[in-house]
Amino acid sequence: MALKMEITVERWPIAGTFTISRGSKTEAAVVVFTLTDSGFLGRGECVPYARYGESLDSVCAEIEKLRDALADGATRDDLPGLIGAGAARNAVDCALWDLEAKRTGRSVSDIVGLPRLHELSTAVTVSFGDAQAMAASTKGFANRPLIKVKVGGENDAERIRAVAEAAPASRIIIDANEGWNDDNIVENMLAAAKAGVVLIEQPLPAGKDEILAKIPHPVPICADESAHGTDDLHTLLGRYDSINIKLDKTGGLTEALRMQKRARELGFGIMVGCMVGTSLAMAPAVLVAQDADFVDLDGPLILREDRKPGLVFEGSRVSPPQPELWG
Template sequence: MSIAVSARPVSHLLKAPFRISRGVKTAAEVVEVLVSAEGHVGRGESVPYGRYDETVDSVLAQLAPALAADDVEAACAALPPGAARNALDLALWDLRAKRTGVSVAQATGLPIPTDLITAVTVSLDTPEAMGAAARAVADAPLIKIKLSSDDPAARLRAVAAAAPDARFIVDPNEGWTFAILKDLKPLLADLPIALVEQPLPADADHELDGWDPPFTVCADESVHVGGDLAALRGRYQAVNLKLDKTGGLTEAVAMLKAARALGFQVMTGCMVASSLGVAPALHLGGASDFADLDGPWWLMTDHPGGLRVERGRITPPRAGFWGDGRDGEGLWL
């Protein structure tokens, strides 16, 4: 079977700036891959991430050999974990579902939940602005708080006061030192914290050895593929699976099983992306302890028929959007 492959850059404007400790973005710059065979088209999307020295151009360059490959599946498998492999892997999953009529849910045994709680992110800003942002989403059960080393306690208190009924994921994106983390321990222990996500730089993981905090610490930048998991025991109690880190759903499904076998809690996360990039992660989200899949919620305009986030809950995409074995006419911009 001959598979045609194409890739293109797409920019999705955000409805508000998205700030984390490493910087700010006003658009989701993604790479979209289309694979076609036997009259069917599969789609996938990924987000090149500067933290891993990825750009839109570098991802398109990585994908170039696959565009002319005789064996696209083999070309995909040969790519390293990251955004390029993710976009192609997701497109191939979608194509297989459409060709065979076997949905991704059936193939993986991971159905998409009809009502999934997702974290809703409060972007890094002044304490006053973060409090106002939290107040606007205070009916969400789970709120992610982006922080840096700049007075995180004031920002935590502002968000907690504005959303008294929510639980929180605290995410400094590697922006803290161990001293900051220890100083914040009493405050964090006093708040309804679900997770503290990647507080330290990935190369400072060893500082967490033997530490026993009264909250769950989750690895993000420190974990990419299944082979990374064993070294995290004794440092982290949870791991964040992201398709752009694992390099696609194929590795992510295997990694979910491996993480469970090693006793980790699991969060399924995403980059700021469209519904095309996040819909595949819903399969993992339904089998995880936590989901952080509000990426499309940040877009000014998403794909027609994509997933919806309302009051911190995800409504799945319309039939034919991705991976259910149906063709999605009229669903694409």
């Protein structure tokens, strides 16, 4: 039977509105790539991200360009020579992993050589808003062990104090999404340190972060928009303490695992994060997150309804994916 390929755009409503410093959205628009061969089916999901010049149309077109190569037997190892890193390659890479698992009857974690997968504790996310509204949202998560808070505007020190007071027993990550600048970063970092924040994610715009090598880090700093793949890591030394690995940035599980290994060798801490998508997008990231200092895979919890079957969430705990979902 010939290899069959399908590219599908899906829209998943968000429960309310999800807001970061760059704007708000009310739905997660994802691309699902499906490969079928001899009755076996493999799937991968990606989330096009405008910040990186991606759209639904561009990602679908990038995947379409791979049709002939995949039909001729292109493998995961061939993908970097055929398509750049990003959302499109992620969907294809993860679909190829899933297809191999289904063909062989082995889990992806077994193929990779990972120990038995264990349950993880994920951060939950509080959207950007004014200090009072964010404190109220944070208070609703005060029983969760790890909360990620979106900042990146004027008066962030006030937001930081408010959310820390609203959840005194929780560890808090501050994510500025490139929203700070050289003039306010020291003040905001000191406010974060005073509030007991455990990590600050991407405080400055990618490519405009030279000051991070010159100022103290009273709270560890994590690279997100500045960290896409393994080749970026050497440029981050001395500026960042941790990196956020997202499969939509790396171009799939294959590169994410490579990046994780090299990051550990260089002494970086590791967060495994996500865009807002369904459990199909989170499932491969669960494998990378088995060795992470911070896990941020709450994308499905932001949706009004998740894919079925999906990952099983109990509070902040998330179980490894079942084969019916992926891998």
